Amino acid sequence: MRQRPLRIGLAGLGSIGQQVARQLDAGIDGLELVAVAASDREKARQNLAGFRALPRIGTLADLSDTDVVVEMLPARAFADIARPTLERGATLVVASAGALLSHMDLVDVARRTGGRIIVPSGAILGLDAVRAACEAPVASITIETRKSPASLAGAPYLAQQGIDVHALRAPTTIFSGTAEEAALAFPANTNVAAALALAGLGPRKTEIRVIADPAVDRNIHTITVESAVARFTCHIDIVPNPENPRSGQLTSRSIIACLRDMVSPVRIGT
């Protein structure tokens, strides 16, 4: 049994980071929120006003004394915290799963230092069954992601292809490809495909279709698995975060559930 709580640091205090901070401050036995890293410290101070126990507010470097760092940054900043955290042998919980695909050398770093990379389910479901299915031969794993124009706006692929999602009047497939390609094309919108790929067949053998649908107000994901031991389809409709509609409201809860697992004597699911 642990003698002291697990010291948690949060990298990023955006739409997901704020929710995770609030839930940790509400109190979870065995977990202590000790530090947060934010790009705008004054804004962070305002966002944490009223907390029962105010964590330290600083930069990514200020998370270096924590046991677990929860990465909730834009994809472009992922490596700035992932690498130092793993180099010092700590645990990294990853929200930007798509960014991890371009930094798989970090697995070797973790192996060398004793660090750990943990990718929570985030906004996707069924990773338990996907992992189990992959213990037997698997024919295919695919994901369809359907989002409103507001949840897709700003993706580099849209600018590259000259696609104005706000002008669409009907559901339109705007991208088909592998999870690896999607992570570069839609770094803030296809973390679900990256997590699915890491759980299953890998980023080059996991196919994703992205549909822009002006009629939906949720982030909708459907995964389909064909394997020797089971065939299944899982579907989820997630309420977007008002502050950042690219991210849904399930992910912060998934991270909290993942952190609870680290200190719980009982673990449920794969």
Ligand SMILES: NC(=O)C1=CN([C@@H]2O[C@H](COP(=O)(O)OP(=O)(O)OC[C@H]3O[C@@H](n4cnc5c(N)ncnc54)[C@H](OP(=O)(O)O)[C@@H]3O)[C@@H](O)[C@H]2O)C=CC1
């Ligand atoms: N795994 C999954 O299923 C899901 C993953 N995600 C991913 O999770 C990540 C976080 O999402 P979300 O919270 O919605 O994103 P936000 O953009 O709302 O928040 C990111 C925060 O990080 C801050 N930031 C940027 N650079 C730094 C830095 N160097 N040091 C400290 N803070 C920094 C940003 O500040 P500023 O705005 O001032 O730059 C912003 O406040 C994203 O990569 C997103 O794509 C999202 C949904 C589901």
Ligand SMILES: O=C([O-])CC(=O)C(=O)O
């Ligand atoms: O649905 C969500 O909350 C976010 C999402 O698709 C992703 O990041 O892959």
